Amino acid sequence: MATVDLSQFHQTFFEESHEGLDAMEAALLALDSGSTDHELVHTIFRAAHSIKGGAATFGFADMAAFTHVAESLLEEVRSERRAVDAGLIDLLLRSLDCLRGMLDRTSRGQPAADAGSEALRAELAQLVAGAPAPAAVQASAAPATGWAIRFVALPHLLQTGNDPLRVFNELQTLGRLEVLRAFVTESAPADFAALDPGQCHLGWELRLHGAVARADLDAVFDWLDGDCELAIAPLAAAATEAVVATPVPVAAATPAAETPAPAREATVASGAGHTDGGSIRVGIDKVDALIDMMGELVITQSMLSDIGEHFDLSQLERLREGLAQLERNTRELQDSVMRIRMLPIGSVFNRFPRLVRDLERKLGKQVRLELHGEHTELDKTVLEKIGDPMVHLVRNAIDHGLEMPEQRRAAGKSETGTLTLDAHHEGSNIIVRISDDGAGLSHERIRAKAVERGLVSATQPLSDDEVAELIFQPGFSTAAQATDLSGRGVGMDVVRRNVRDLGGSVGVKSVAGQGSVFTIALPLTLAIIDGLVTTVGAERYIVPLISIVESLRLPADAVRRTAGGGEVFRFRDEYLPVIRLHHAFGCADAVTAIERGIVVVVEDGGQRVGLLVDELVGQQQAVIKSLEKHYQQVQGVSGATIVSDGSVALIVDVGGVVRLGRRGKAA
Amino acid sequence: MAKILAVDDSASMRGMVAFTLRGAGHEVTEAENGQLALDAAGGSAFDLVLADVNMPVMDGISMVRALRAKPEYKGVPILMLTTESHTEKKMEGKAAGATGWLVKPFDPEQLLATVKRVLG
Numbered sequence: 001m002a003t004v005d006l007s008q009f010h011q012t013f014f015e016e017s018h019e020g021l022d023a024m025e026a027a028l029l030a031l032d033s034g035s036t037d038h039e040l041v042h043t044i045f046r047a048a049h050s051i052k053g054g055a056a057t058f059g060f061a062d063m064a065a066f067t068h069v070a071e072s073l074l075e076e077v078r079s080e081r082r083a084v085d086a087g088l089i090d091l092l093l094r095s096l097d098c099l100r101g102m103l104d105r106t107s108r109g110q111p112a113a114d115a116g117s118e119a120l121r122a123e124l125a126q127l128v129a130g131a132p133a134p135a136a137v138q139a140s141a142a143p144a145t146g147w148a149i150r151f152v153a154l155p156h157l158l159q160t161g162n163d164p165l166r167v168f169n170e171l172q173t174l175g176r177l178e179v180l181r182a183f184v185t186e187s188a189p190a191d192f193a194a195l196d197p198g199q200c201h202l203g204w205e206l207r208l209h210g211a212v213a214r215a216d217l218d219a220v221f222d223w224l225d226g227d228c229e230l231a232i233a234p235l236a237a238a239a240t241e242a243v244v245a246t247p248v249p250v251a252a253a254t255p256a257a258e259t260p261a262p263a264r265e266a267t268v269a270s271g272a273g274h275t276d277g278g279s280i281r282v283g284i285d286k287v288d289a290l291i292d293m294m295g296e297l298v299i300t301q302s303m304l305s306d307i308g309e310h311f312d313l314s315q316l317e318r319l320r321e322g323l324a325q326l327e328r329n330t331r332e333l334q335d336s337v338m339r340i341r342m343l344p345i346g347s348v349f350n351r352f353p354r355l356v357r358d359l360e361r362k363l364g365k366q367v368r369l370e371l372h373g374e375h376t377e378l379d380k381t382v383l384e385k386i387g388d389p390m391v392h393l394v395r396n397a398i399d400h401g402l403e404m405p406e407q408r409r410a411a412g413k414s415e416t417g418t419l420t421l422d423a424h425h426e427g428s429n430i431i432v433r434i435s436d437d438g439a440g441l442s443h444e445r446i447r448a449k450a451v452e453r454g455l456v457s458a459t460q461p462l463s464d465d466e467v468a469e470l471i472f473q474p475g476f477s478t479a480a481q482a483t484d485l486s487g488r489g490v491g492m493d494v495v496r497r498n499v500r501d502l503g504g505s506v507g508v509k510s511v512a513g514q515g516s517v518f519t520i521a522l523p524l525t526l527a528i529i530d531g532l533v534t535t536v537g538a539e540r541y542i543v544p545l546i547s548i549v550e551s552l553r554l555p556a557d558a559v560r561r562t563a564g565g566g567e568v569f570r571f572r573d574e575y576l577p578v579i580r581l582h583h584a585f586g587c588a589d590a591v592t593a594i595e596r597g598i599v600v601v602v603e604d605g606g607q608r609v610g611l612l613v614d615e616l617v618g619q620q621q622a623v624i625k626s627l628e629k630h631y632q633q634v635q636g637v638s639g640a641t642i643v644s645d646g647s648v649a650l651i652v653d654v655g656g657v658v659r660l661g662r663r664g665k666a667a
Numbered sequence: 668m669a670k671i672l673a674v675d676d677s678a679s680m681r682g683m684v685a686f687t688l689r690g691a692g693h694e695v696t697e698a699e700n701g702q703l704a705l706d707a708a709g710g711s712a713f714d715l716v717l718a719d720v721n722m723p724v725m726d727g728i729s730m731v732r733a734l735r736a737k738p739e740y741k742g743v744p745i746l747m748l749t750t751e752s753h754t755e756k757k758m759e760g761k762a763a764g765a766t767g768w769l770v771k772p773f774d775p776e777q778l779l780a781t782v783k784r785v786l787g
Contacts, residue, residue, distance in 0.1 A: 004690060004775035006775075008682075008686075009679040009686075012678045012679040012682055016677055016679055049721050049750070050677045052750070053677065053772065054677055054680055056771060056772030064772070158742050159741050159764070160761070162744075166785070166787065198741055198742065222767070223766060223768070225761060226758075226761055226762070227761075
């Protein structure tokens with residue numbers, strides 16, 4: 001028996017179903033905000049329909065049953081038998097949440113249905129007024145001893161791709177077929193020359209002998225509805241015996257229809273337990289660009305090997321040109337390859353209309369959501385991980401930032417608050433901004449809370465920015481009363497940690513009474529960084545450019561010892577600790593005298609320190625190779641890379657080194 | 668073996684159909700909607716077209732109508748992949764010129780049996 005392992009399509013089904021649900025949600029929200037575009041209803045219907053078809057095909061019965069009722073309801077909407085109102089949209093939104101849950105449970109191999117989904121399915125079913133019960137398989141009528149069939153093809157039968165021969169073949173598999181008469185119909189033109197071979201002008205009178213169920217017989221002709229005239233009557237037992245007309249055997253004219261299907265080797269190794277590495281959809285244009293670049297690279301390569309084969313000094317200029325071209329090709333190829341992993345941030349933004357709508361209802365606030373820069377592309381990994389921190393920030397902005405309508409009116413603002421999400425490129429970073437026109441951060445309350453939590457002393461002078469920074473401290477929450485949305489202790493510190501794990505940073509600017517702006521800066525990709533190559537003893541260390549503030553040479557007397565044994569120096573208006581990289585990493589033969597080395601001032605999360613290195617070598621793009629994967633995690637090092645001379649350099653994890661330095665100082 | 672055009676907006680369904688048919692030795696071209704199917708049909712002659720009904724851009728019914736308008740697709744079998752809850756869609760498909768249909772959900776064996784039924 002041919003078996004096709006369908007589990008290989010499950011992941012695709014889950015992914016496309018999630019996409020379908022996202023599209024459905026967006027369409028429902030558009031309907032909710034008053035759009036009457038009929039195409040929206042089609043989109044919603046199509047999504048439900050596809051999920052139902054897929055779920056049934058791949059054997060997810062619970063999900064198929066659920067989408068079946070949802071689809072019936074949507075069919076009523078599509079055929080305009082049911083009006084769309086807020087209640088229906090609510091119900092459908094709940095249904096799609098439920099489906100998301102079912103999909104997730106199914107993808108984890110758990111039963112899809114639970115009490116919630118069953119209750120919702122019942123609710124949907126109840127609403128589907130007079131929905132016809134799924135057609136029960138009709139019990140076959142008592143089989144007759146045979147059938148008399150008059151089958152007259154209509155002229156267009158062949159044009160539908162059907163073939164009377166197929167009918168005869170199939171009838172023969174049911175019983176013994178006897179052709180009483182074949183005739184030419186009146187539709188045939190009298191003039192042979194006028195005969196169109198695409199038209200069929202034939203009819204047959206047939207007898208099918210045997211205990212054949214009517215349903216089986218109907219199934220043979222099902223596709224021909226409207227393409228033929230058909231009369232079927234059971235054969236009287238006597239009539240069957242009375243047949244004396246010479247039967248015309250059709251078997252000779254037709255290839256044996258019952259040849260068993262040859263064994264098909266479609267069998268696939270069982271997919272059970274195989275882990276999914278995730279997949280990515282790439283636009284054809286990106287792949288084409290890649291192939292273009294590859295072509296260029298091949299041309300350059302052949303040009304260079306041509307030079308190399310008969311090289312003399314007169315060709316030096318050509319060699320230089322070739323190398324410059326190679327560099328250009330490599331860079332472009334790198335860009336194109338990177339772009340494959342880049343996806344528009346719109347897929348994350350799309351979550352927010354729904355979230356905002358739910359929060360509006362829950363909190364009794366009015367919010368207008370504006371999205372800008374949805375097409376800005378981000379690395380897939382970054383994209384997948386930035387959603388949660390953004391959700392947190394958006395919740396915070398609506399929960400704590402935006403005021404209640406009456407408060408806003410009293411403050412002379414529009415009752416509807418505005419929340420803006422904006423994404424754009426800035427150099428080699430993506431900037432995502434979440435801004436609201438709410439009350440802004442309350443510096444008094446933040447300060448009071450910080451003092452209460454022992455984060456700062458009551459008398460410590462703090463600038464506005466420093467006060468704002470306090471909200472990112474672990475365990476900080478300003479909500480006077482913890483709502484179920486935010487302020488449960490998992491606060492901004494978690495947001496900052498998540499963003500930092502992605503190699504990014506998050507900060508806030510706020511103006512009392514006018515609102516707050518949270519800015520997330522993310523690297524374009526996690527795989528490559530722009531770095532400054534430095535030497536420490538015989539080793540090379542790369543400091544990410546993004547965290548470098550300045551590099552300077554200090555005179556010996558610029559560095560002072562602190563009581564704790566640390567070293568500090570004055571930089572602009574503050575004292576910064578010095579971290580000797582040769583100490584931190586235990587490098588031998590490094591420069592130890594401050595005045596002979598270079599101090600690289602780096603910043604991480606608002607904290608600045610100076611790193612002492614021997615020398616600066618230059619700037620380089622570094623492809624990050626994970627140390628964890630190939631060796632083990634090393635404190636203060638985020639990875640390794642290969643520098644232009646072929647040696648290995650370690651990439652400094654600035655945050656880790658700062659923590660390392662602080663610990664060293666405490667010790 | 669036959670050249671088959673498989674049209675479905677659902678990648679998983681299309682994948683299943685294409686994989687099953689390729690396993691049976693057929694040459695399968697995939698298209699994501701009716702419009703792309705028409706584009707594919709313009710450049711190549713197919714022995715059989717399998718098409719979903721509900722698709723964005725151009726649905727299966729319109730696709731059948733457009734295919735039947737091409738002289739070279741007059742007699743080519745076109746099967747609609749439809750769901751049982753939409754009996755009226757079967758007739759709509761027929762009226763547009765479809766040869767027949769295959770009711771979803773179907774398994775690979777049913778698909779191959781139906782294809783065999785059409786191609787002989």
